Amino acid sequence: MKKQNADKLHSTGASAQPRGMSLLTDALRNKGTAFSEAERDALGLRGLLPPRVFTLEEQKQRALGNLRRKPTNLEKYIYLTTLQTRNETLFYRVLQDHIEEMMPLVYTPTVGQACLEYGSIFRRPRGLFISIRERGRIAEILRHWPIADVRMIVVTDGERILGLGDLGALGMGIPVGKLSLYTACAGVHPGYCLPITLDVGTDNDTLRNDPFYIGLNQKRVRGPEYDEFLDEFVAAVKTVFPRALLQWEDFGNTNAFRLLASNRSKICSFNDDIQGTASVALAGLLGAHRITGGSIEKQRILFLGAGEAGTGIADLFVTAAMDAGLTEAQARACCWFVDSEGLVVKNRKGRPLAHHKIPYAHDHAPIATLAEAVEALKPTALIGVSSQARAFTEPIVRRMAALNKHPVIFALSNPTAKAECTAEEAYQWTDGRVVFASGSPFDPVKLGERTFVPGQGNNVYIFPGVGLGALACGATEVTDRMFLTAARTLASMVGEEDLAKGRVYPALTRIRAVSLAIAVEVAKEAHKEGLATLPKPADLEADIRQSMFEPVYQDCL
Structure with a gap:
């Protein structure tokens, strides 16, 4: 992926250098008021722009002023997405130079609200919407994209958007946001990036009853029809964009694990909710050891939530613990889960355990609540991936602090409203001894003479x-060891x-x-x-x- 190739991308699979108004509506090429006098004459722009020529820096300062005057974060999100569709270079200059300010606006937590309102704030199409109605035509639809050399695809079916649930076609905000971070944070050329939403319907009754919902007004397609649709999609991506990496994003638990397992060797792909979350959480645990003085093989981790994120973290932890000398059984014994029915154990009554939970179903008496699990297991770390707001109550956090000199508490659920506890609560209830991280950003917390800056366990x-x-x-596969x-x-x-x-x-x-x-x-x-x-x-x-x-x-x- 040489830089010179990226610079030529604008003409890859597209027409030659546009002129006049066509140039001004091409977000990848448009420079707005920064076109030079010579460019204005040569490219038919004279008269289409006000006469003064501005620098990129001057344009950035004007954009920042306009952005900061917006009254709400959602209005700021709308402004930034509009800027992105008008002038991508300026958009990424703003984003890259002010990443701490912009990150919460283009992604969590604001993107959650943006997805909820995606239909009403929809301005111009971005990415591809491929519905179940297009079965048999997916390759044709992929070729409608104006750039032929796509390298990075983020795809969702909208079933599990952050902690908000099934948002159907409104979930497009997630692939769009993730790809903007690929460019801002890792320099992946925006022309290489393609966001895709696969619309197979929605089980969200509110959306289906909304006359202005932008997606298919039907129940979700499941079973063989869904699988055949996804198989066709993967095959079409391999054919149309053979050099593309495919990132699975915000699929429901019933599909996420098996889609990853069945496709990771077929196409270069990974699931960020499973593997990316696992990697960032494990990094946080490794960093926490430098504060607690612990080591990976001596941890006992209790997870609240046993879905993609939680079991993904545990699986990667097991790999790391085995590298440190534990057997697989010993490593798995370090990880315990509480789900909606209590502690995950072998002899638990009720519904059969989902396949991904079985390796972490240990021999133990059933326990109904998180508080009882903390008391019985005495964990060194408590990780929230449940989307249950305030599930880490004051008694639970205080008990963790009584059990550990430096309790590790990660409240990783997104958006902010779904966090298991706030940074302020965690620091106050532990007298500042906690090692805390969250999925969404929290402001610094002042406690006595110290100011704590909570880490954000963001997959970015x-x-x-x-x-x-x-x-x-040119990797053919993305492996767990890479994460x-x-x-x-x-x-x-x-x-x-x-x-x-x-x-x-x-x-x-x-x-x-x-x-x-x-x-x-x-x-x-x-x-x-x-x-x-x-x-x-x-x-x-x-x-x-x-x-x-x-x-x-x-x-x-």
């Missing part, structure tokens, strides 16, 4: 770098200054450096596993760095 620390590394080496490598790389980039503030992740201002470091190590792992199809350059880091997209205007003459 992982998936952009993993994707960049896979593309850079383990990514976790260890991320943990190694947490500095003593971060730890002193209680933060187990680097500052977001370092995200490009983090993504580059992860990409390098992922590419090395791909070469080690024999999964790279491109030759390994003499200086892998320099090669990947020079391929990363920078939002600066190119001369159009």
Whole structure:
């Protein structure tokens, strides 16, 4: 993925350099008021723009002023998406230079509200909507995309959007947001990126009764018809975009695990909810050990929630613990789960355990509640992936603090309204001894003379770098060991200054450096596993760095 190839992408699979109004409506090429005098004459822009020529920096400052005047985060989201559809270079300049301010606006937590209202705030199409009605025509629809050399696809069927549930076609905000982070945080060229929503209906009665709902007004298709639709989709992607990496995003538990298992060797792909969440959480646990003085093989982790995220974290933890010397059985014994029916154990009555829970169903008496599980198991870490707001109550958190000098508590559910506890609650109830991380951002917390900066266990620390590394080496598969490598790389980039503030992740201002470091190590792992199809350059880091997209205007003459 050489930089020169990325620079030529604008003409790949598209028409030659547009002129006049066509150029001004091409978001990848448009420079707005930054077109030079010579460009205005040569490209038929004279008179279509006001006379003054502005620099990119001046445009950025004006955009920031307009953005900051918006009264709500949703209005800011709408402004940014409108800017993205008008001028991608300017959009990414704003995003990249002010990533801490912009991240909560383009992704969690604001993207959750944006998805809920996606139909009403819909302005211009972005990405592809492929419905079950298009069975037999998916390859044809993929070819409607104006750029032929797509390298990065994020796809959802909208069944489990964040912690909000089944939003059907409204879930498009997730692929759009994730791909904007690929570009801002890892330099994947925006022209390589394609967001896709697969619309198979929705089981959300409210949406189906909404006369303005933008998706199919029908119950979700399941079973063989769904599987055949997905099989056709994967085959079509391989045919139309043979160099693309496919990221599965926000699929329901009933489909997510088996789609990953059945397709990961067929097409270069991964599931961010399972593997990306696992990697970022494991990195947080590794960072926490530098505060607690513990080690991975001595942990007892209690998860609230036994879906994609929780079991994904546990699976990667098991891999890391086995590397540290434990047997697989010993490693799995470190991980315990509480789901909607209580502690996951072998002899539990009720519904049969889902396949992905069975490896973590241990021999233990049934326990009904999280509080009772904490008392019985005495965990060193409590991880929330349940979407149950405030499930980590004061008595539970205080008990964790009584059991551990530095209790590890990760409230990872998104958006903010679904977090199992807030940062302020966690620090106050433990007298500042907690090692805390969350899925959505929380403000710093002042407690006595100390100010704690809670770490955000955001997948953005992982998936952009993993994707960049896979593309850079032409990986044919994304393996679990690549995510383990990514976790260890991320943990190694947490500095003593971060730890002193209680933060187990680097500052977001370092995200490009983090993504580059992860990409390098992922590419090395791909070469080690024999999964790279491109030759390994003499200086892998320099090669990947020079391929990363920078939002600066190119001369159009």
